[in-house]
Amino acid sequence: MRKIVQSKFDEIYYEQTLSNLLQVVIWSKKDFSTTSCVFATPYGSNDYKQVINDGKLIENNAGIAHFLEHKMFEQDDSDVMSDFSRLGANVNAFTSYNETAYTFTTAKKDISEPLNLLLDFVQKLSITQESVEKEKGIIIQELAMYKQMADSRLFFETLKNLFHNHPLKIDIGGDSESVSAISKEELEQCYKINYHPSKMTLIITTPCDPIEVMKIIEKNQNAKTFDEPILNERFKEEESETTVVKYASIDMDVAINKVTYSYKLKPLNCDSQQRCKSEWAIRFILELYFSSMNPNYQNWLDEEVINDYFFTEIDLGKDYGYIIFGNECEKAEKFKEFVINEMANLLKFDLLNLESLNQLKKRYQGQALRTFNNTEDISTSYIRYKYNGLSIFETIEAIESLNIAFVKDMVNSLDLSNDLLFEIKPLN
Amino acid sequence: MNKININQNVDITILNTNKFKDILISVRFLNNFTKESALNRLVLSLMLQDRTNKYNTKDKFVKQLDLMYGAIGSVKASNNGLAHALSFNTKVINDKFTTTKLLESQFELLNEMIFNPLKDGDLLSKETFSEAIINLKSMISRRNDRPSSFAFDKVLNLLGKDYALSDSALPSFDEVEKITLQGVTNEYNNALQTNKVDIIIIGDVDNDLIKQYTKKHLSFDSREISIESEYAIKPFDLVEESITKKIDQSVLALAFTTNISIGSDDYFKLRVANAIFGQLPTSLLFQQVREKNSLCYSIYSNILPYEASMVVTTGIEKGNVEKAKELILIQFESMKSGNFSDEDFETSKLMLIDSINQSNDDVISLLNFNYQNIILNNQRNFDSCISTILATTKDDVIEIFKQINHVVTFTLLQEDNT
Numbered sequence: 001m002r003k004i005v006q007s008k009f010d011e012i013y014y015e016q017t018l019s020n021l022l023q024v025v026i027w028s029k030k031d032f033s034t035t036s037c038v039f040a041t042p043y044g045s046n047d048y049k050q051v052i053n054d055g056k057l058i059e060n061n062a063g064i065a066h067f068l069e070h071k072m073f074e075q076d077d078s079d080v081m082s083d084f085s086r087l088g089a090n091v092n093a094f095t096s097y098n099e100t101a102y103t104f105t106t107a108k109k110d111i112s113e114p115l116n117l118l119l120d121f122v123q124k125l126s127i128t129q130e131s132v133e134k135e136k137g138i139i140i141q142e143l144a145m146y147k148q149m150a151d152s153r154l155f156f157e158t159l160k161n162l163f164h165n166h167p168l169k170i171d172i173g174g175d176s177e178s179v180s181a182i183s184k185e186e187l188e189q190c191y192k193i194n195y196h197p198s199k200m201t202l203i204i205t206t207p208c209d210p211i212e213v214m215k216i217i218e219k220n221q222n223a224k225t226f227d228e229p230i231l232n233e234r235f236k237e238e239e240s241e242t243t244v245v246k247y248a249s250i251d252m253d254v255a256i257n258k259v260t261y262s263y264k265l266k267p268l269n270c271d272s273q274q275r276c277k278s279e280w281a282i283r284f285i286l287e288l289y290f291s292s293m294n295p296n297y298q299n300w301l302d303e304e305v306i307n308d309y310f311f312t313e314i315d316l317g318k319d320y321g322y323i324i325f326g327n328e329c330e331k332a333e334k335f336k337e338f339v340i341n342e343m344a345n346l347l348k349f350d351l352l353n354l355e356s357l358n359q360l361k362k363r364y365q366g367q368a369l370r371t372f373n374n375t376e377d378i379s380t381s382y383i384r385y386k387y388n389g390l391s392i393f394e395t396i397e398a399i400e401s402l403n404i405a406f407v408k409d410m411v412n413s414l415d416l417s418n419d420l421l422f423e424i425k426p427l428n
Numbered sequence: 429m430n431k432i433n434i435n436q437n438v439d440i441t442i443l444n445t446n447k448f449k450d451i452l453i454s455v456r457f458l459n460n461f462t463k464e465s466a467l468n469r470l471v472l473s474l475m476l477q478d479r480t481n482k483y484n485t486k487d488k489f490v491k492q493l494d495l496m497y498g499a500i501g502s503v504k505a506s507n508n509g510l511a512h513a514l515s516f517n518t519k520v521i522n523d524k525f526t527t528t529k530l531l532e533s534q535f536e537l538l539n540e541m542i543f544n545p546l547k548d549g550d551l552l553s554k555e556t557f558s559e560a561i562i563n564l565k566s567m568i569s570r571r572n573d574r575p576s577s578f579a580f581d582k583v584l585n586l587l588g589k590d591y592a593l594s595d596s597a598l599p600s601f602d603e604v605e606k607i608t609l610q611g612v613t614n615e616y617n618n619a620l621q622t623n624k625v626d627i628i629i630i631g632d633v634d635n636d637l638i639k640q641y642t643k644k645h646l647s648f649d650s651r652e653i654s655i656e657s658e659y660a661i662k663p664f665d666l667v668e669e670s671i672t673k674k675i676d677q678s679v680l681a682l683a684f685t686t687n688i689s690i691g692s693d694d695y696f697k698l699r700v701a702n703a704i705f706g707q708l709p710t711s712l713l714f715q716q717v718r719e720k721n722s723l724c725y726s727i728y729s730n731i732l733p734y735e736a737s738m739v740v741t742t743g744i745e746k747g748n749v750e751k752a753k754e755l756i757l758i759q760f761e762s763m764k765s766g767n768f769s770d771e772d773f774e775t776s777k778l779m780l781i782d783s784i785n786q787s788n789d790d791v792i793s794l795l796n797f798n799y800q801n802i803i804l805n806n807q808r809n810f811d812s813c814i815s816t817i818l819a820t821t822k823d824d825v826i827e828i829f830k831q832i833n834h835v836v837t838f839t840l841l842q843e844d845n846t
Binding site (some may be wrong): 031315 | 448499607719778786
């Protein structure tokens, strides 16, 4: 095991790649009682179309990764959730755009049983036609629950109208039609392609002895055989630089209009480190101009141009990019004008100086340190950062390396010509 | 845990631990609940959290927080049955991870937030008041927009009519209009001068330094106050109500009186019973309503600890509302007749104990548990809670459920063709 000491943060962890190429991380938290474990594959909702070994395109129904996450919890005649409960451990899972992760937490001193159970249930798919059909009702209710949450709907509908073909335009869980169409065979094929140990990462944040924990994992993995891994990559959709429409709206049972004004950005052609640094540069400038750091922010609130709902969001992925401004207001067009005007002001860079840059660096240094307060946050953040291309420590370094010239260059290079105004209107 | 009495009804509680990278300091003002006072305190919580006399604009306040490595400063109003807490919370990175000494700055920040709010003469600032009223109205609208929150508030209102519970939800717009700056200012002065004050500190700190800084920056005189918090809502004849909205999923909420509130010796027996009924994946509700009948994605039974009550909520398709209701009530009867397995009983105890042990690693759980003890004036610790759970028998669970009464069914229904 490779021991990594982050003395600045008073953190120690261990890394090892097993003979079956499973990557294992054991994060040592001796003072804690809780063990938090995450077993993840970089297979998310954006991967519903994949190209495998021989160039063959596998095209599945949208929401397949999330459906598979649900079905993993069924093992022959047993129910995995109940099995974990009987061991005094909480099991959970989540599917995002880029990954599916299975987690458990427990304060038990001996973690061998829940750890073996996690490894075993994620490394075996055991489903029947009947159980697949039965799950559809539960998932459709889950989708209905999210559909009536105005805030998440605002975000998903914005993405739907920003992207023509990119999988971000589809909700993580798919829709009731795509979920109804998913078959047992489709799930089995996806599992075979994406759950090979060579593709997966296991992280355990624990007070237990790392050497003993590694022994449990090795013993479990050495007793199993796996097929040859199937090489795969996400199918790259052709995506226009333009947004699908310039304006869209839906009606919902809300009291006041919820609005987003967004810019679709060209994907950056660079490595993960540069992409991360660029994203943080834009995040910094947005914080500086569109938050209470800007003395004008109070005027905007007083004049009710924005309210306490106002937010900005920046995401620079490998093959996409966007900035979203969100607000609650009656006149969407007026909000759009406000953002356009303030983006023009932003290009004057009058608020960007060494003092404000260092202020933001300190804020995020503190925020990063807080991640290490909680074993679950450590495990989940580790996976999220890893699948984004950089570790949490590399991300902190990228933030610390930001300088005024880089921020200015990054902002000046933004092409803001492809925009979208979207609103959720109250029902008449 | 160190408890230091400073003055009558003014105490410091220190939990020394080196688990966390930051230090939490929470200053809490506890008062007896009245609707008017709770509304004023809710507005106060919105007024006092992002400006002070020294940091008199949002940008100056946020700059101060950022210079303290992204310190967190917030104010929160919360109901605890018949008691109401106004809490000033700060979290600041421990000095050992920074180049500057921050502990005293944390006390100075709290001093500013508590003792030096923005003012216009004798009154608190008109500007922050107006902004707080606008934000409060937005909070109310947003909460009403969420079908699950809307249904939850409705069921609490029906359950708690004639009790403090019905007054504890967010106010109506009409009630907000009646809140005055004078009333809020009076409430602020009253909180500082008459409320029970607790300063709770969690982190790796030097206790002598804490005492020294408290004396210097957070000094409070003695005060006379007697606080009550828990009460039991009495059973009443079943009330059924439904409202129709244009939404994508119906919400079903059932309320029960339990006759056991948080300070009772039987409280952790109730927790075991609730875990078997509807808190865990192994629970009767989860297994029967979700797993066997695929009617919902989530279903939970939650205890209202200070009101001796319990609420079951789930989201379902409109056509399945009656079936779900019937299944929930069948599980309720199963609990009363002891129709649950020994395995489910033991598993529920195990899971509750694990969750209590995990609380030791979570700063907010530690804070809440310790403050709960302060409010109830009891000496519970995690070990005593675990002992009660271990000693709970199947007969205890049955007896507890026999005391539980179903009193309200509220349904938020989807309009047809949505």
